[in-house]
Structure formats: C-alpha cells, structure tokens
Amino acid sequence: ETGVTQTPRHLVMGMTNKKSLKCEQHLGHNAMYWYKQSAKKPLELMFVYSLEERVENNSVPSRFSPECPNSSHLFLHLHTLQPEDSALYLCASSQDWGFSTGELFFGEGSRLTVL
C-alpha cells in the first residue's frame, strides 16, 4: 500500500463507548496529524506528532486521546464522546514538522457518528 490509510472509514458509537481510529502512512514521513472536519467549518488541527512526540495539542478535549507508537502509525482513542463530536476525522502526514514541513498528504478520513 502507498500513501496514508485510515480505518475504519465509518464508525457509529454511543456516548459511553470507547473506540479508536487508526492511521498508517507508507511515505516514510516524520510528522503525522489529526484534523477534524465539521460541516460548514474549516479543518481544525487537533494534534501533531513529530518523530513520535506530540508537538501540538490544539486545545482538544481529553475525551480525545492520541497515540503514536512509531513514525508510521497514529491512533485517536475516543471515549465518552458527545453528539457534537460527529465529524470527518482526517489523518495527514508530512516529511517533517516545522519550517521544512513541505507538502501535506491526507488519508480518506474516518466518518464518525456519535448517537
């Protein structure tokens, strides 16, 4: 496989469930990102990992918990979500983070619905 792969593509969960989103990049990049895309709003950056260390946490509620076990994989653990958290969650990667970030490559997204 090439590029950035996200699973699952669709997820429906109740407010008391615990689930995880997975992202894998096959580009040899050092930086990975989670973005949230809600209807009628610009993409919102949630987290940035560079070389497996979290370098950005954009005031995201603690019910979203990221994990980056290695430079190729990124997870977003979800628990006790609210209906307003329903959105398309996009993973992205870039060669590096910082001034040499360069081009951003996105996955297909995980469509989350919270009932």
Next chain:
Amino acid sequence: KQEVTQIPAALSVPEGENLVLNCSFTDSAIYNLQWFRQDPGKGLTSLLLIQSSQREQTSGRLNASLDKSSGRSTLYIAASQPGDSATYLCALMNSGYSTLTFGKGTMLLVSP
C-alpha cells in the same frame, strides 16, 4: 491570527469553461500555500504547493498563483471537465506557526 477566506463558496459552470478560484489571507508572513481537492466524503488530495519565494505553480490544467503583498492566491482551472467537480481548499502555513490554516473551500460543479 491568520484568517483565510475563499470566494466564491460555491460555483457552477458548464463544461469547457476556464475558471478562477480565489483565496485571500490576512497575514502575509506565510511560509507556503497549498491547494487541495476534496471529493464528497473523502480525504484531501494535494494539487499544488507554492513556496513563499515562488509566484506560481502549474500542473496540467491547473495553475496557482501567489501574491503575498496583496494577501491573495488564485487557482486557475483551464477547460473545466465534469471530473473537476469537487471542493477546493486552500491552506497556508504561517512563518513561525508550523501548522496549516485552512479556508472553508469552494464547492465546484462542472456540468456536462
């Protein structure tokens, strides 16, 4: 705080037309600007990346320009086709911020 505006929000054209999508930004201290395409329910596909030192980039029927002094970028699509129908987003990286700020996008519909 950087603000990115894309006009128009939606655009409908017949096949074959040349068209221009606009992106404006409030802080000209940018590092680069990137145009993306997003099909419904899908992820973003990078179209063009313009570094701050560049004025334009071209890829096939697409041409993107950057004018930092006026805070504007345009995406020119030549000879539009129905397959160009999608939402087009611009995103830019501010010098010193290291993250992208996105516009809300322009939804393009090209009719056969």
